[in-house]
Amino acid sequence: MRILLLGASGYVGGALWSEWSARHTVVGTCASRPVPGLVPLDLRDQEALRRLLDQGFDLVVHAAGLVDLSDAERQPELARQLNAASVATLRDAVRGTGTRILLLSTDNVFDGTADTYTEGDERAPVNAYGHSKRAAEDALIGADALVGEDAFAGADAPAGTDGRLADGRLVDGHLVVRIPLVYGRSPIADRFMARFDGPRTPARTDLVCAPVYLPWLPGALEELWDRSGLLHLGGAQVVTRYELMTRIRDALALPTEVVPVSGDDPLPAPRRPARLVLRSVHHGLLGPGLDDALGDMVRGGPAGRP
Template identity: 20%
Template sequence: MILLVDKTVIIGCGFLGSKIFTNLKNNNKKVIGTNFQNTSNEFKKLDITNFDFVNSFLNKEKPDLVINCAANTDIDYLEKNEKFANMVNGIGVKNIAKTCKQISSKLIHISTDSVFDGTLGLYTEEDDVKPINVYGKSKLLGEELLQENLDDFIIIRTNLFGYHHQGKFLFNWILRNLKENKEFTGFEDIIFNPLEISFLSDLILKFGNMEYSGIIHLGSDEIINKYNFGCEIADTFGFNKKLIKKGSIEHSSLIAKRPKNTSLSNLKAKKILKMNFPSLKEQILKIREEIKINYNDKQSH
């Protein structure tokens, strides 16, 4: 059954949230966006750790749908700051869920593949969760608190990639190193199946218009390690993939433990949506077309 969503509030207009916001705006939908830092006049400031602020804001806006993208994802920082992690990624979600119940709003909450320990891979929605770092534990806390406080929800576990103008993300880091002809390491023992951010945004909104409640996994069809992911980007953009050296997470200086294979089964999602997903190559090509950076650009500088 298709639901009529008249007004949407997006909490946490960072990388993914701002993409969903723009998607809705471009389709002339009623949408309000928030972020914590309020760096843009387009978004309203909202601290999700303060229940009174969340309650007042959502009661005023009364959206049909709330999409929560707010989170702190700095894994190594959170490993040393567990209380802060639980406040933002746990209690913050509870505050949103409690208010959504009051005003009868549906909530889509963006979670992570890091709620799994990474020993199996291709995790289904029914598989046992067992996070191995503070970030994963705090995101799981958010999932649990949400389910305790609200019935009409969708928890989307995913891993995403894309190009961001501020350059803080994995895709940018890989592309920048390739463009600057710098050698770097790609982990062979970290395996995932991420989705390109624009496509992920479309899928999230499709679920927002469906009468579905529960947990859903969104990931690409292909399972890939970080080394091969880097090589795929190099090939697609026409850079030298020999710059990427094979390495292991075991020899890295990262503080928090990382689950090694967090790939997610997308079978349930594809069955519900009745659609196929583009290949990783197609998703990376889409980014190349959008940002128009390739080997020829590099040669001309």
């Protein structure tokens, strides 16, 4: 398969680039930080993106954009341009070419008030990053296709020749995959592990998640990328941010002190949803639990393919 990977220089994108390049022809892009072997691309440059697409691809994976919640809160218009407007440009550029798009989205499209979230649940973002990703989802497959019990097209319900399902939803074969907090080592931009570099690592005790182990993610996405519509990926284990960071620190014998903090402490914006646990009603994939993932990290994996 010939793949264009937007954001191959990022934390998640770097892992996708490293894994997929062994089995597919992958053209990856980078943004502000040059990386050997990657194509520089500003997502706001519509003509540059279209020229790149002229090379011809079977699949475009959008793993780029402004992903730091605090940066997005400070620069909401930049978040909109990089996270949402670029998706609209991409969608228009591939229309009629047969090229499909896989958009990585986020659990931050939800407000964190439910025990779990499946594909049909109502979105209610509480921060600028979540709003920008909701707009990105809407740009790719439409708001009406993203809410309700049947918020999924799937391999068994292919889009018609006009790009619509029987109920009128516009799909065009594209796929949105929402992912939660991701942890583990990345071969290019190890943003997550950099949190342990200092003597003290603050971690929230009141934020609950079902995080995904990064080396597991490329294989899971590969299992799903022939589908269309909307899917969730989540980890098997539900933990607080503090529990996750403490377990990683202990497993790797890192010298940093993990400091428990909560919403009562003076923390910077943005608002963060209290509980984000993604589950799918359309497939049985779950990321490995912490014991397996941390064992892999200690051994210097990557393991844990679906």
